[in-house]
Each structure stands twice: as structure tokens, then as C-alpha cells.
Amino acid sequence: MKKLLLLLLVILFSCNKKNKISKSGKTDYDKAYNYLISSEKDSAFKYFNSAKDFFIQENNPSFAGSCLVNMAIIQCDTGDYYGSQETALSAIKYLNEKKDTLEIVGNYNNLGVTFQNLKEFNKAAQFYNKAAHFSQDPIYQLTLLNNKAISYTYLKKYDSAIHIFNKILAFPNIKAQRKIFSKVYDNLAFTKFSQNPLYIAESELNEALQIRKEIHDNDGLNASFYHLTEYFENKDPKKALYYANENWQIAKKNNSPDDQLRALQKIITLESSNNSKHFFLKYQNLNDSLQTARNKAKNQFAMIRFDAEKMKNEIAENEVELLKRNIGLSTLSIFLIGGFFWYKKRKKRLQQEKELEVKNTQLKLSKKVHDVVANGIYQVMTKIENQENFDKEKALDELEFVYEKSRDISYENEDAKAEQDFNERISNSIGSFKNDIVKTYIAGNEKNIWENVSLPKQEEIYQVIRELLVNMKKHSKASIVSFRFERTNNEIIIHYKDNGIGVPGGVVYKNGLANMVSRIEILKGQIIFDSETEKGLKIDISFPVY
Numbered sequence: 001m002k003k004l005l006l007l008l009l010v011i012l013f014s015c016n017k018k019n020k021i022s023k024s025g026k027t028d029y030d031k032a033y034n035y036l037i038s039s040e041k042d043s044a045f046k047y048f049n050s051a052k053d054f055f056i057q058e059n060n061p062s063f064a065g066s067c068l069v070n071m072a073i074i075q076c077d078t079g080d081y082y083g084s085q086e087t088a089l090s091a092i093k094y095l096n097e098k099k100d101t102l103e104i105v106g107n108y109n110n111l112g113v114t115f116q117n118l119k120e121f122n123k124a125a126q127f128y129n130k131a132a133h134f135s136q137d138p139i140y141q142l143t144l145l146n147n148k149a150i151s152y153t154y155l156k157k158y159d160s161a162i163h164i165f166n167k168i169l170a171f172p173n174i175k176a177q178r179k180i181f182s183k184v185y186d187n188l189a190f191t192k193f194s195q196n197p198l199y200i201a202e203s204e205l206n207e208a209l210q211i212r213k214e215i216h217d218n219d220g221l222n223a224s225f226y227h228l229t230e231y232f233e234n235k236d237p238k239k240a241l242y243y244a245n246e247n248w249q250i251a252k253k254n255n256s257p258d259d260q261l262r263a264l265q266k267i268i269t270l271e272s273s274n275n276s277k278h279f280f281l282k283y284q285n286l287n288d289s290l291q292t293a294r295n296k297a298k299n300q301f302a303m304i305r306f307d308a309e310k311m312k313n314e315i316a317e318n319e320v321e322l323l324k325r326n327i328g329l330s331t332l333s334i335f336l337i338g339g340f341f342w343y344k345k346r347k348k349r350l351q352q353e354k355e356l357e358v359k360n361t362q363l364k365l366s367k368k369v370h371d372v373v374a375n376g377i378y379q380v381m382t383k384i385e386n387q388e389n390f391d392k393e394k395a396l397d398e399l400e401f402v403y404e405k406s407r408d409i410s411y412e413n414e415d416a417k418a419e420q421d422f423n424e425r426i427s428n429s430i431g432s433f434k435n436d437i438v439k440t441y442i443a444g445n446e447k448n449i450w451e452n453v454s455l456p457k458q459e460e461i462y463q464v465i466r467e468l469l470v471n472m473k474k475h476s477k478a479s480i481v482s483f484r485f486e487r488t489n490n491e492i493i494i495h496y497k498d499n500g501i502g503v504p505g506g507v508v509y510k511n512g513l514a515n516m517v518s519r520i521e522i523l524k525g526q527i528i529f530d531s532e533t534e535k536g537l538k539i540d541i542s543f544p545v546y
Contacts, residue, residue: 025054025063032070037217041074046304054093062103065094069107081114086514088114097134105135109144115149125151139177144166146184153187158195162188182211183221201231210289221250222259229266241270257290285530312414412536422450422458431481433469436478444485446489460519461494464541467516468496476500476537490545499536 005115032047052067068091075084088111095104108131116124128148135141145164152161165188168174174181186208187271191199205228212220225247232240244266251259267275282467295332420428434440465483472478478500486493525543 005034017292025051025058025060028054029063029067032067035072036070041306044123045071045074045300046544049304061094062096065091065100065107068094069103069110071106076110076114076117078298079290080298081117082514082517083298084114087113101136105131105140105144108134109147112144112147112151116154119154121151121154121327125155129524138171139180142171142174142177145189146180149191150187153194155193156194156360158191159355159477161191165191165248178211178215179217179220182208182215182217183223185211186220186224186227190401193231197234204357205231218250218254222254222256225250226259226262226266229263229314233266233270237270241267241453243404244270250280257286261287261290295473301427370503421447422453422462426460429462429466430469430481433473433481438473441480441482442485443482445483446485449485453492457523457543460523461543464516464519465494467513467519468539471513471516472498472500476502478536487545491542494541497536502535502537 009311028047028051030125032044035041035044035047039057048067048071052064052071055061055064056069068087072084072088072091075081075087087229088107091103095107108127112124112131114128115121115127118406125148128144128151131139132144132148135144145168149161149164149168149392150157164182168184169181169188174184177417181545186205187206188209192199193201209221209224209228211217212224228243229240232243244263248260248263248267251263258376261283263287267279268283271279299435310532427445430440430442453461469481472481476498476499481498482496484495484497486495519525520543525541525542528540530538530540
């Protein structure tokens, strides 16, 4: 992750070479930079997001793209890989391949890192290759090719990885570049050993280790110690344990919790049973702390964006209201002389009608709130009062159901939902997007498909389908949309397909789809985006009934 942060700083400094930017955008951009230097990443993310909005408004796409790249790198650095991918992909449309090569390299490298951390090594290799293609720095280009080769090693495409490593080592005067040389030399030896466990790699691994010690390359030492641990694990467990402990110490020095966890896993395996418990507790505590911190960061990034969007909407609404008021005043001025008294009388009548309408609406909503919310909460309170053994989870579920019912009041669809079977509700929702241009087709949406599917799950699936349809309408330009439903044993599968413009570069995570992915994860389901389709978009969603 420190490599990413270094690249981030390079991107920030590159802004001095660009065209002049506005005062408002520069102020927020400078604040983001200062917070980043202070390692206050949530604040840096917030001001990059704010600066990005200024740059988009001022039609300065290069700086908007730069902000998004930095935001994506911050998200990746804190473990929010899916969020980082969404942000990075949104940056692509703002970056110019001729003017913004540095940001493009950083963006593609970051996507490579996120996919590699999510163990999607083929995609990681593709993005590392794209980054190398745009890189204008020969040495950094070699680093990106090294990353691509590592992805091949994870895929067990050893020959392809070895070919790239040897190609890098054939670069003129590569040994003078001691950091990249030791990195590639170490990776090549370890890959040969991974391909053939009988390969004697000890001297090469130690040579790389010695170079890294001499140049104080702590990130490189972390990799060397881990590779030596792996190499000796089945050959000499004592040596392996020594290197695992060295790996742990350098990972702590680097403040890299992921590397610490990896080293601790090896120590637990190699230590005696009496000592392994001590290290297992350290591993467990560190892992819990890391997951808590990452979850907090993900929520923080989401809230920052939510608050920013909310503020923009409020400003836009105020501007619309101001415009309406100005138009009204202008119209009033034009007709004031000839129709003042008539206007005054009419205005009074309309005001009375409006007040009556508001009162009627308030009475209607008040009745619904009482019937749906008050009665629902009272029912939960009664159950809690009369139960000897209070079931907290069940009570929370019932309160969540009341919450969903109360939210539906604002959409005026409570009665419709109560009267419809779930399959009819889905069919009506899909059918509502049908028009002269878009044709929708449904297959398999029978009533028995949804038997024993709980109401909360139904609501999540309904929202997922609606998200798909909204995304289709906004972005896909599709004319044919189809949904096919099937149920196998205790699993429901939804096949979505349209003939729209699809997604660029075979990448499937676009704006607006993150919520859908989150909902499927909540259902413990799976969502697969088919990026190989020649035209359009194909998505398969599956989730357990129980």
C-alpha cells in the first residue's frame, strides 16, 4: 500500500504542471493534500470529493479525474476494494490519454491492486498491463510489468511469469537499479521454486535479501522474508520459523497489518503447540482490529459521498425555488396594473384550496402513520412486555418490518403491496419500464418460485431488480430487456440480459451498481457480471431461499 501512497503523492505534485484551476477547487484540493500528508485519509477523501465537484462544474475534467484517482487509491489503501473499483472506473471518462498519462497509470495500477487483493488475478494482470502501456517512466514501467508477472504466478502461469521476469532482467544496466533488480530477481527465484519445489533457490533469494538490506528497502525485505519462509517451510522448519519472525518484525516496522497477519499465520503453523496459542491470540486481535477499522472506513467514505450529494441536491432545490420565485415575481409585475384585484382574490382562493389540500393530506398521512407505525410498534412493545424470555433479534426484525412499512407510506404504495403477490409486484415493476422504445420480457416468474422467501428477502430482491431497471434506463440505451427466473432446490436464480451498450473494457462495476452488490452480499448470494458478451449486459444473480 505504501507504493500506492507514493504514486498518490506523485499525482498530486503533477497538478503544478497543468492549467490554472479555480480558487474554490484549488482550496479544497490543497486541503485534501495537507490532510493526506497528515495521514488523515477520511478528511483527504472528503476534500478530494468536494474539489472534484467544483472541477466538474467548471468543465475541468483532468482535475476531476485526478481527484477521483486519489480517492480510489485512498479507498484501496484502507481495504475498501469494491468502493475503490467503482471510484476508479468513474475516473476513466474524465482522463485524457494524451494529457493525463500519469493519472491513467496510477488509476490502472490501483485497479490492478484491487483486483489482485480480491483474488481476480486475470483482471489484475490486464490492468497492470494497461498501466505499463501508458507509463512514460521506463523504470516504473518495469515495476508494473513485475506486478503483472506476479499475477501470472498466482494463476500458476509460471512460464509466462518467468518470461516477463527474464525480459525485465535483460533491460540495459538493470543491476544499477538495485531496488527493481532485487525485486525481480527475488520474484523470479521464488516463481521457479513455486513451479518446481526441487529448484534450489536459496542463494538467489539470499542475494536479493542482501541487496535489500544494503539499500534499506523495508517493503522489499518484507517480501524476501516471506519468500524465504515459504522456501524453507518444508525443507528446514527452524529456518522457516526464523524468517517468519523476521517477516513479522519488518511488517510491524512497515505498519502493514496485512503482512503482519500473513507472517503470524506462518509462525502459528511453524511454532510448537505451546507457543502457537500466544501467536494465535495476537493474530486474532490484529485481524479483528483490522476488519473493524476497514468497515469503519468503508462506512465513512459512503457517508462523505452521501452528505455531499445531499448538500448538492439541497442547493439545486433552493436554486430551483429561487428561479420559480423570480419568475413568479416577474409575471406578477407584468399583470399587476391590469389585474391586481383579480389576482389578489384568486390568490386568496388558491391559498385556501392549498391549505385545505395540505390539511387533507396531513390527516391521511396521520391516519396511515397511526395504523401502520404506531400499531406496529405497540404490537412489538406488547410482545416484549408479555414475554418471559425476550428475543432481541426477533424484536429487531419486527421493528425493521415496521420501519419498511413506514417508509413505504412516502411512496403511497402500501395498499398495492398488500394486495399483490410478490411475483405480480415484480412483473408490474418490470412492466412499468416498458415503452415504445424499450421492450421488457419476463419468464419463469411464477407464484411458486417465491414460496418460503421471507418478506425482508423479497424486499431486497425487489430493490435489486429496480436498481437493474433504473441503471438500464439511465445508462444502457437498451431496447430489449429480459428477466428469467428459476428455482433449483433451495436456490433462486435470476438471469438479466439487455442489448444495450454494455460496459467499457470488460469491467463490470459501474456507478449505481454498488448498492445492488451490497444487497446480494447481505442475502449471502452471488452476482456474476458477464463481461465477455459481445453486446449488451448479462448478469446472473443467485441466493439461497432460507
